[in-house]
Amino acid sequence: xxxxxxxxxxxxxxxxxxxxxxxxxxxxxxxxxxxxxxxxxxxxxxxxxxxxxxxxxxxxxxxxxxxxxxxxxxxxxxxxxxxxxxxxxxxxxxxxxxxxxxxxxxxxxxxxxxxxxxxxxxxxxxxxxxxxxxxxxxxxxxxxxxxxxxxxxxxxxxxxxxxxxxxxxxxxxxxxxxxxxxxxxxxxxxxxxxxxxxxxxxxxxxxxxxxxxxxxxxxxxxxxxxxxxxxxxxxxxxxxxxxxxxxxxxxxxxxxxxxxxxxxxxxxxxxxxxxxxxxxxxxxxxxxxxxxxxxxxxxxxxxxxx
Amino acid sequence: xxxxxxxxxxxxxxxxxxxxxxxxxxxxxxxxxxxxxxxxxxxxxxxxxxxxxxxxxxxxxxxxxxxxxxxxxxxxxxxxxxxxxxxxxxxxxxxxxxxxxxxxxxxxxxxxxxxxxxxxxxxxxxxxxxxxxxxxxxxxxxxxxxxxxxxxxxxxxxxxxxxxxxxxxxxxxxxxxxxxxxxxxxxxxxxxxxxxxxxxxxxxxxxxxxxxxxxxxxxxxxxxxxxxxxxxxxxxxxxxxxxxxxxxxxxxxxxxxxxxxxx
Ligand SMILES: Nc1ncnc2c1ncn2[C@@H]1O[C@H](COP(=O)(O)OP(=O)(O)O)[C@@H](O)[C@H]1O
Ligand SMILES: [Mg+2]
Numbered sequence: 001x002x003x004x005x006x007x008x009x010x011x012x013x014x015x016x017x018x019x020x021x022x023x024x025x026x027x028x029x030x031x032x033x034x035x036x037x038x039x040x041x042x043x044x045x046x047x048x049x050x051x052x053x054x055x056x057x058x059x060x061x062x063x064x065x066x067x068x069x070x071x072x073x074x075x076x077x078x079x080x081x082x083x084x085x086x087x088x089x090x091x092x093x094x095x096x097x098x099x100x101x102x103x104x105x106x107x108x109x110x111x112x113x114x115x116x117x118x119x120x121x122x123x124x125x126x127x128x129x130x131x132x133x134x135x136x137x138x139x140x141x142x143x144x145x146x147x148x149x150x151x152x153x154x155x156x157x158x159x160x161x162x163x164x165x166x167x168x169x170x171x172x173x174x175x176x177x178x179x180x181x182x183x184x185x186x187x188x189x190x191x192x193x194x195x196x197x198x199x200x201x202x203x204x205x206x207x208x209x210x211x212x213x214x215x216x217x218x219x220x221x222x223x224x225x226x227x228x229x230x231x232x233x234x235x236x237x238x239x240x241x242x243x244x245x246x247x248x249x250x251x252x253x254x255x256x257x258x259x260x261x262x263x264x265x266x267x268x269x270x271x272x273x274x275x276x277x278x279x280x281x282x283x284x285x286x287x288x289x290x291x292x293x294x295x296x297x298x299x300x301x302x303x304x305x306x
Numbered sequence: 307x308x309x310x311x312x313x314x315x316x317x318x319x320x321x322x323x324x325x326x327x328x329x330x331x332x333x334x335x336x337x338x339x340x341x342x343x344x345x346x347x348x349x350x351x352x353x354x355x356x357x358x359x360x361x362x363x364x365x366x367x368x369x370x371x372x373x374x375x376x377x378x379x380x381x382x383x384x385x386x387x388x389x390x391x392x393x394x395x396x397x398x399x400x401x402x403x404x405x406x407x408x409x410x411x412x413x414x415x416x417x418x419x420x421x422x423x424x425x426x427x428x429x430x431x432x433x434x435x436x437x438x439x440x441x442x443x444x445x446x447x448x449x450x451x452x453x454x455x456x457x458x459x460x461x462x463x464x465x466x467x468x469x470x471x472x473x474x475x476x477x478x479x480x481x482x483x484x485x486x487x488x489x490x491x492x493x494x495x496x497x498x499x500x501x502x503x504x505x506x507x508x509x510x511x512x513x514x515x516x517x518x519x520x521x522x523x524x525x526x527x528x529x530x531x532x533x534x535x536x537x538x539x540x541x542x543x544x545x546x547x548x549x550x551x552x553x554x555x556x557x558x559x560x561x562x563x564x565x566x567x568x569x
Contacts, residue, residue, distance in 0.1 A: 018569070057410050058569060077413045085411045091404035095332040104331065108324050108412035156412075 006069050007032050008160055008191045009054060013063035016049050023049040025215035026063065031193055036186055038202045038209030039195040040292070042300055046215040047195035048088050051164050054193065056080055067160065081109065084153030088164040088195075090145050092137040092152070099124070099133045102152055109156040116155075123151040127181065143174025150181060161185065163194040167201060179204060199293040213300045223292055230298060231290040234269035237261045238282050247280035256298075265290065265298075316417040316560045324414065325422025326429070328405075333430075345434050347386065348379040349441065355502065367504055369534060376447040377529040378501035380438045380456060381463070385522055387434040388427040388464035389492060392471035393484045396423050401481070406567065420563045424468040424556070431464020432457065442533070449535030456532050463525045466548055469555035470521070476562035499523040500530075517547075524548050 009031040016024040024046040031037045039047045052058035053065060056076040065072045067079045093101050102123060106116040124130045127147040132140060140148065146166060153161060166182065167175040182205055186192060196202050202209050203223045210220045219226055238244055240262050248255055248262065253272065256263045266272050269287045276282045333340055352375065360371030367374065399405040406419050439456050442448050474487040498508065499522035505513050516523045524544040531541050 055411055057407075076415070080411065080413045083411075087407070087411070089404065089407075091408040093328075093405060093408065094403055095335075100331070104328055105408070105412070107327065108321070108409060108414055110413075 005033055010066045014065050015062035017061050022215050027217045033191055034189040035207040036192040036205050038206035040202045040209050041212035045212040048164055051162050055085055082159050084158035084161045086149050086153050086163045086166050094138050097134050105152050106155040123154055127151045143170050161190050161192045165195055203292045218299045226295055227290050230295045231265045232267040235288055235290050236264040236269055236272050237286040312561045313557050318418055318421055321414050322418045322422040325419050326426045329426040348383040352379045373447050376442045377533040378526050380435055381525045381529050383434045383438045384431040384460050384464050385467050388431040388467040389471040391430045392427040392468040393475050396475050397481050416564055416567050417560050420560050424472055427468025428461045428464035432460045435460035448533045452532045452535045466521050466552040469559045472559035476566050495520050495522045500526050
């Protein structure tokens with residue numbers, strides 16, 4: 001017999017509607033144990049809606065969704081007991097101090113008082129908020145609030161952690177600090193599902209990810225492979241001018257035009273730039289590595305959302 | 307959606323107490339600011355109307371005027387404490403503080419959260435009523451041992467007003483619209499439930515109406531019997547009305563809240 005570890009989340013044709021609007025339209029994915037799985041997508045793509053169904057706080061309309069091998073419709077308490085959640089919107093309890101927030105939250109999970117005190121103290125240390133212990137939460141900076149919510153999500157020692165835009169609105173220092181914490185958790189084999197629209201965040205943290213738009217999954221894979229598959233290794237950029245375009249049209253090179261630049265996705269950047277210099281006499285050519293952002297923009301378009 | 311979906315029995319566990327505990331913890335840290343306001347108004351009425359206006363009234367249904375309104379003010383203190391806790395208090399926690407959202411990400415269900423809120427509302431009623439009872443007793447306006455029963459009873463009637471308040475909270479589009487039930491329902495109830503004058507002074511039809519739809523009427527009757535020490539079989543009818551109304555409003559409020567919050 002083969003040893004078989006069941007996936008942590010299995011979703012098949014998962015669907016959610018709000019009236020006429022289909023927020024999540026038949027998505028399927030599987031999250032394996034101990035991996036960091038990302039949902040990348042522009043605002044309104046349906047990421048939060050998907051997270052809320054996994055958390056058992058929003059009922060699905062159709063499809064199958066199992067967490068820890070249990071159905072989200074019938075085993076909500078058992079599932080919620082082992083999940084930690086960092087919601088998109090901060091919802092710390094403004095009636096309590098930093099310490100009390102964690103302590104009161106641990107009570108909802110039936111953690112005995114003594115154990116809870118120890119755990120709260122070690123979590124405060126983990127997110128570097130020991131000094132703010134007795135401060136009311138509305139006095140905290142944005143980054144501290146997010147860290148406290150991360151600590152709160154960990155009070156029940158969850159085996160699955162859901163992070164819905166964990167670093168939204170934070171400055172680079174605060175973001176990097178939080179990233180390190182998340183990497184630390186990954187080392188402890190916590191399964192993590194995270195949503196983001198920061199491409200570097202997804203590339204830096206995720207083992208695998210999906211890109212979502214308008215409620216659907218467009219691609220799935222690990223960040224490097226996705227970039228290789230959809231873009232290539234590099235992007236060659238030249239200024240968008242009439243002569244540039246007419247010269248490019250004479251070649252067999254595929255290109256994308258933006259407002260002020262033309263982009264060529266390629267695996268042979270040296271070849272391309274040599275040809276452009278020779279055949280078109282371009283002077284300004286930029287070559288850079290392809291990123292997830294290129295894939296993202298290619299697949300979801302450049303139109304502004306919301 | 308059928309009407310029966312508003313009367314589905316909630317499934318609850320001991321976890322409702324965790325929500326109660328949360329509110330109690332907050333209450334204890336803000337005791338000074340929290341306790342006085344809902345307590346003040348029944349006491350002010352007791353002194354201003356009872357002692358002031360009351361000197362012109364010698365006898366009303368066989369007792370002095372202040373003796374007549376003292377039990378009503380105990381009842382009003384219950385109503386204010388629990389109704390406002392589960393309207394403005396719960397609305398702030400639900401909408402502005404996102405407290406319910408945070409709690410339902412744990413093993414608690416929304417049904418348990420709402421029930422815990424209402425049990426806390428009932429507790430507020432007991433706390434306030436106890437204080438008013440003590441003051442009224444010091445003034446010699448309550449018979450013992452009957453009046454001791456007011457304390458457990460205040461939890462029951464507080465629960466009724468908590469459920470009533472929660473129903474309004476569940477359908478209120480914003481916090482300002484909660485002023486309407488306060489002005490259009492609570493204030494008339496405060497005046498016309500046999501509080502300041504006997505119900506028998508009202509036109510017959512309004513008397514029936516008061517018995518039919520004003521919970522405070524039944525609560526005042528019970529407490530008046532207890533403070534004056536004159537028990538009556540009619541109290542049983544009052545109590546049945548209160549219990550039935552509580553049960554219906556309890557189930558209704560939980561279902562209304564579920565419809566509002568589970569999307
Ligand atoms: N409670 C709701 N009621 C109605 N529409 C909603 C609700 N929640 C989300 N939506 C809509 O569903 C779509 C997906 O939203 P969301 O999951 O929040 O996207 P994302 O998290 O990817 O930004 C959006 O169009 C949003 O307006
Ligand atoms: Mg979102």
